[in-house]
Amino acid sequence: MPTEAPTVADLDEKSLLARIFPRLGTPIALLGPGDDAAVIAAEDGRTVISIDTLVQDADFRLLWPSGYRTSGFDVGWKCAAQNLSDINAMGAVPTSLVVSLTLPGSTEVAWVEDLADGLAAAIHVLGATECSVVGGDLGRGREIVVTAAVTGSLQGRTPVLRSGARPGDIVAVDGSLGRAAGGLAVLESHEDYAALIADPTAENLALLELATSQCRPRPPLASGPRAAESGATAMLDISDGLVRDAGRIASASGVAIELNAAAVARHAEPLRAAASRLGADPLDWVLGGGEDHGLLACFPADSELPAGFELIGEVRDGAGVTVGGQSPQTIGWDHFGG
Amino acid sequence: MPTEAPTVADLDEKSLLARIFPRLGTPIALLGPGDDAAVIAAEDGRTVISIDTLVQDADFRLLWPSGYRTSGFDVGWKCAAQNLSDINAMGAVPTSLVVSLTLPGSTEVAWVEDLADGLAAAIHVLGATECSVVGGDLGRGREIVVTAAVTGSLQGRTPVLRSGARPGDIVAVDGSLGRAAGGLAVLESHEDYAALIADPTAENLALLELATSQCRPRPPLASGPRAAESGATAMLDISDGLVRDAGRIASASGVAIELNAAAVARHAEPLRAAASRLGADPLDWVLGGGEDHGLLACFPADSELPAGFELIGEVRDGAGVTVGGQSPQTIGWDHFGG
Structure with missing residues (x-):
């Protein structure tokens, strides 16, 4: 300076x-x-x-x-x-x-x-x-x-905790998954940021947009109150990664959460080209990356999901988080240790 | 460690x-x-x-x-x-x-x-x-x-701001003045803290008690609500020094504050021995030292001061802070600059 x-x-x-x-x-x-x-x-x-x-x-x-x-x-x-x-x-x-x-x-x-x-x-x-x-x-x-x-x-609403998910509930997300993690990978890479700007191809622009997702996340602020009004049984914002944060709901609620592999893959797909260029697996970003600050919420099985939410899994008896029935390899990060 | x-x-x-x-x-x-x-x-x-x-x-x-x-x-x-x-x-x-x-x-x-x-x-x-x-x-x-x-x-009370003091109000304090500053001087000095503890004379104990005032201040928590209920017109906690904080009320209220020299001296007197040993002026501590977190409050002239408060000055037409009619040499500190 x-x-x-x-x-x-x-x-x-x-x-x-x-x-x-x-x-x-x-x-x-x-x-x-x-x-x-x-x-x-x-x-x-x-x-x-x-x-x-x-x-x-x-x-x-x-x-x-x-x-x-x-x-x-x-x-x-x-x-x-x-x-x-x-x-x-x-x-x-x-x-x-x-x-x-x-x-x-x-x-x-x-x-x-x-x-x-x-x-x-x-x-x-x-x-x-x-x-x-x-x-x-x-x-x-x-x-x-x-x-x-x-x-x-709360404007009269009941706060939505992490502990209210029940077996049979559906699990939904609102907001992006893995984009902030992708952006972190761009910023931490040896891609030359100035060169990306100077050469705004579609692929370069995609990298720049990921970086923006990391630096300036956009939590869907209207959706939290809307989910509460729609009867969400449990909710948190995804700050430490989908699997880790889903695990927090599972642990607090005493349930298992199964994430739908196809739904997860749909979030990974648009990240594939960027991940490939950076030598990363987009599934790692989607499952392990935090900081997008989307919402992960559970709703009773017969719910109509509020605007913005899409189905990503279901709540089951048991403990822990699975993706397509498998134990996820990737977990979110932790500030200390690990 | x-x-x-x-x-x-x-x-x-x-x-x-x-x-x-x-x-x-x-x-x-x-x-x-x-x-x-x-x-x-x-x-x-x-x-x-x-x-x-x-x-x-x-x-x-x-x-x-x-x-x-x-x-x-x-x-x-x-x-x-x-x-x-x-x-x-x-x-x-x-x-x-x-x-x-x-x-x-x-x-x-x-x-x-x-x-x-x-x-x-x-x-x-x-x-x-x-x-x-x-x-x-x-x-x-x-x-x-x-x-x-x-x-x-606020439990239904009106918040007491810095801006409500009026000429004619009396000015009062609750809590210690200059003790935390004295404690800072002890900690910053080349007095050997362990030796003070090992030799607990009255003078050494006085230094140790000042240090405790710096490390573990005791704001008079019941007194703020009591002052509000007693009709305090302006109030703040003395975090940056009596003169500087009185100046904040004066500035926000558009008034002058005269601090009574004898009242200030009464606070300095018990600090004199410690200050002398450390080569300091106890008036500097009382007027310029913050962090005791006592309350400085103004009340209408005819008020009976609430328990814990003692008279220390009066509000006048004008601007700024005087002590016994004089401009104070000492001012509180500032985190930045100065």
């Missing part, structure tokens, strides 16, 4: 906040930023809450092997998207984000402004129309750490 | 969570940890929310010049205390914490367990009887970053 660009070390906290807040739009809150805490409406007397963090070099690289530079916009978008998705997965509607930024002094102010733009853009584009950033915290650290806590409103 | 002690790199996420959750007690929530999000009660249809972060080497050192080693317990306590304090400062009662831990793989598991104990202890000892940890996030990083978001309930 050119040394003449202003960095956060050049600004006091108040000045940096003055650069950030105007980019976040008018807060939708009973009391917005500026006091010790914000106040948000909790219309049905309940508030859904979750927290999620992105860490430089663990959750994203500032510079990938492919040459792609993660923008502040990407990090802001992803931070918002993955937090909003946790509210969606409960059948709730997001109502606020509070965001804590830990930044090296060398971080360019423009990068931080871009992060604020990414937060606001994700909230807007993903359709979280009742949500805004209502507060935050700024501090210094050796690496970039962005944490957001998110609240949501 | 001895290399044989298990570290977070030795455990997967699930195993580490299994070490943490039992230490946090039974969650007080409509839905506790284990799903994509928790659900808490918001009895009056509003939720107060804030977020605050502690970063290794910015907000605490693992090993101080005095030889004191910051325990996980200290970090957990301080994380909870400073977050609970933000809710207190609105006149609300804390209802939940969600906590995100970013940890180097080399962090000992015992240190993380100790952090969970510190969170639970602060919630209990500070009297946040309606609050518990309801969720969290774990991730890897190069340094320890602990972020909590906190929610609160």
